[in-house]
Amino acid sequence: MDSVHMLRIIIITVIFVPIIICEQVKKYPLLMPNVHPKHDELYLCTPIKVVPKKSFYIVGFEPNATMETAHHILLYGCTTPGSNKSYWDCGEMSAHQEDKDIPRASPCASGSHVLYAWARDAKKFEVPDGVGFQIGEGTSIHYLVLQVHYAHTDKFKGGKTDNSGIFLMYTEEPRNKLAGVLLLGTSGVIPPNSITHMESDCRLVENKTIHPFAYRTHTHSLGKVVTGYAIHEDENKQHQWTLLGKRDPLTPQMFYPVLNKDPVHPGDILAARCTMESNRNTYTHVGATNMDEMCNFYLMYYVKEGTPLDMKYCFTPGPPYFYWDKENHLNNIPDKEASSL
Missing domain, CATH: 2.60.120.310 (Copper type II, ascorbate-dependent monooxygenase, N-terminal domain)
Known part of the structure; x- marks a missing residue:
């Protein structure tokens, strides 16, 4: 039994x-x-x-x-x-x-x-x-x-x-500090013989301030760089990007200390990009097997008051349907920094 x-x-x-x-x-x-x-x-x-x-x-x-x-x-x-x-x-x-x-x-x-x-x-x-x-x-x-x-x-x-x-x-x-994890990721398709950006972002709509302390990246074999950011939007709708973590995802996929521990406030945006390089002659889809791909950025944080975020996942459709700059969704994108080590 x-x-x-x-x-x-x-x-x-x-x-x-x-x-x-x-x-x-x-x-x-x-x-x-x-x-x-x-x-x-x-x-x-x-x-x-x-x-x-x-x-x-x-x-x-x-x-x-x-x-x-x-x-x-x-x-x-x-x-x-x-x-x-x-x-x-x-x-x-x-x-x-x-x-x-x-x-x-x-x-x-x-x-x-x-x-x-x-x-x-x-x-x-x-x-x-x-x-x-x-x-x-x-x-x-x-x-x-x-x-x-x-x-x-x-x-x-x-x-x-x-x-x-x-x-x-x-x-x-x-x-006295309760921890949580927010997983940012995408669906999507990587074209053959290409460099493709897989991107996700979500705004914090809950009335909670979070304190990031660790991050982890995950892709399969095509991942070259994974980056994560906190984004503050000013009164002029301009976006100020703060790097939380950057990693070659083919190194040990453990949780590493974040690069910036400033609190992330309600209304701020969390974002992640996976830069994928394919030398394959076929399309690669997001999926579970080793020949598929994944784009994940895990953010570990704590709250000083109350409970962790109700939002546990932040996923987008990914390429070719979703990008940071699609329809001026985000601005001041640190394109080079987000795509290279």
């Missing part, structure tokens, strides 16, 4: 006993339950349920994976998970034929947002002092769901299983 393991401060089974780091911070292993990936480009998800009527604060993430095994890992916060099974196929964008013995569903059935992402042998990450991702009581996050993308599965053909995942560092001690 399938069961959903539960995040607890006291757990009587040996398997899920938290590892005590210090008096207040403990470590919990959120790992794949020794799965056997059977085909390339497989996405698998596994959930844990947060103990009811308790509130926890995640303060660090320690990967238990290598890029040799996992193409990337995402940690979702969900109100309800996509399935009540111990694991399932969650490759929503993948066109492969689903395995008959593995159920298929999205990572979350409701309340989906990304808390953490890993790829390319990124190292351990800890949030600043006083900051934490609140889950459980008082939030919409009742489950955590781990997603692992297995791009290549040859190593598992002999029956080898996998327990890739993340060790979560957490505490019950309340944090």
Whole structure:
């Protein structure tokens, strides 16, 4: 019988006993339950349920994976998970034929947002002092769901299983700064033998001031540069651009400190560009496989008052339908800076 393991401060089974780091911070292993990936480009998800009527604060993430095994890992916060099974196929964008013995569903059935992402042998990450991702009581996050993308599965053909995942560092001690993640990305198509800009932007319409502290970039093999900005619009509708992060996405895809920690206020705009270079003779679409592409800029931030943004995602249609300068949407664009390292 399938069961959903539960995040607890006291757990009587040996398997899920938290590892005590210090008096207040403990470590919990959120790992794949020794799965056997059977085909390339497989996405698998596994959930844990947060103990009811308790509130926890995640303060660090320690990967238990290598890029040799996992193409990337995402940690979702969900109100309800996509399935009540111990694991399932969650490759929503993948066109492969689903395995008959593995159920298929999205990572979350409701309340989906990304808390953490890993790829390319990124190292351990800890949030600043006083900051934490609140889950459980008082939030919409009742489950955590781990997603692992297995791009290549040859190593598992002999029956080898996998327990890739993340060790979560957490505490019950309340944090005075609550963390959130905003994911900027695009759909779109990259023409053959071209340099293409994939761009997204969203205005902060909520009455909340956010304090960026880390960013992460993600593309597949065509990405050359990914940049993220905060944009202030003055009374003359002129845009003032502040660089938050810039990275070659083919380096370790970990969270790095932002280049500017100034607060982002209501009415400001957050924007991202991925510069993609294709030497292929065919069109490349946004999708889940290694031969598709993605354009993602993750911004990690905290708020000093209230809760993080209700807005969790900022996506645009991408090329050829959406660009920063389309119909004078944005001005004073730092075109060279945004497209080169």
